[in-house]
Amino acid sequence: MPYLLLILSILAAIHASLFGIWLIKNGNKPGAYATYGLAAFCIALSVYRLIAAK
Numbered sequence: 001m002p003y004l005l006l007i008l009s010i011l012a013a014i015h016a017s018l019f020g021i022w023l024i025k026n027g028n029k030p031g032a033y034a035t036y037g038l039a040a041f042c043i044a045l046s047v048y049r050l051i052a053a054k
Helices: 003-025 029-051
Strands: none
Touching (some): 003 029
16 A cells, blocks of 8 residues: 555656656757656655655
C-alpha cells in the first residue's frame, strides 16, 4: 500500500513529461522546464514519504 503513492506519482510524471515534450515542440521552453521540475518534485516528495515518514 505505501508504494501506491509512488506508482501514481511515476505515472503522473510520465504524463507530465509527455506534456513537457509537447510544450517544447510548440516553443514554450520555460513552461516545459517548469513541468519537468514539478514532476521531479512530486516523485521526490513521494520517495521521501516512502523512506522517511514511517
